[in-house]
Amino acid sequence: MEHVIFNIFMKAISPFYKKINRQTVKEDCISTYTIEKRKLKSSLKGAADTLSKCFIDWGIENKVSSITVNASYNDVYIRRLREDFALRKRLSIGGKFFYVRCCAHILNFLVQDDHCQLGGVIDVVREGIKYLNNSEYRLLEFPKIKKQLQLPSRKLLLDCPTRWNNTYLMLASGLEFKNIFPRYADIDPGFHYVPTDFEWMKVEEVCKFLGIFHEITDMIFGSEYPTANIFLVELYRIKELLNEKALDLFYHIRVMAGSMSAKFDKYWGESNVLLSLGAILDPRYKMFLINHAFPVIYGEDAAPRFVAEIRDILYELYNEYVDCHIVFHSEQQQRQVVKMKQNEGSSSSSKK
Incomplete structure (x- = not known):
């Protein structure tokens, strides 16, 4: 925008054009971002009111026990919703599992950006595949070599850089x-896109590591009915893997595991109650899974406190259910008594 030719061109097509520098553009962008951020926060406050109205219109305002979200910017209207439900005393066990982070989003967040430990080898493989895909001749020559080496007939995959699982599949196909x-x-x-043997070794170790995450993500996204009881087992597998890889021989794997473990500890605390209760209510697991998984997830010293906390919440939920059951049946009995009296009154009137 500061180039002479560009400014001559802009002046020719628009007489009112005024030359601006990069600093002005930067300030304008920041100002626009700040204004739009403020608007977004205001709209999210309105979103809470809209959702509350929808719950009432649909007749489910007394049936909402938890809401699953996939990003932290939803915290504004989730907090508003929690306050609204709390005022109406319609939250189960005081809203202890009202706000639940999306498990699939947490998995993506754990892995996203941590494969940067591979350095430039990802760019080398990506650019190599792009180079091959940009020519029909190259795409014909590549399979010839593949046939000579008696390798599988599968294709090289090009990733979407913002999606870690696509990058994993690209590296796995390149490794093959x-x-x-x-x-x-x-x-x-x-x-010119030939990684060294050492770089391929790093790719192989990372693919082994990320393969478990890819498998679990596929299970969550691929299931049409991902019920709450399945998640704790998989999260336990992840934490166990992270603890194991934190002691790996390769430095880049240890760094990846450390970073991912820190994210896991941060976000697990916001989802553990509901996922734990879902596992307990599975007759195959009950409290056995909690007693087995929590020492791995929280550590041997802290685990008993969290196990006791989940057990107390379970009893609280059960007692709340019993109270609701008693109230419902007492009201039902009262209605039946009133109905019987009305029937008796109408029958005696007819006899007269």
């Missing part, structure tokens, strides 16, 4: 065909 990269470079001088 790693012997083709140097052979293709021999016949194409323009192909």
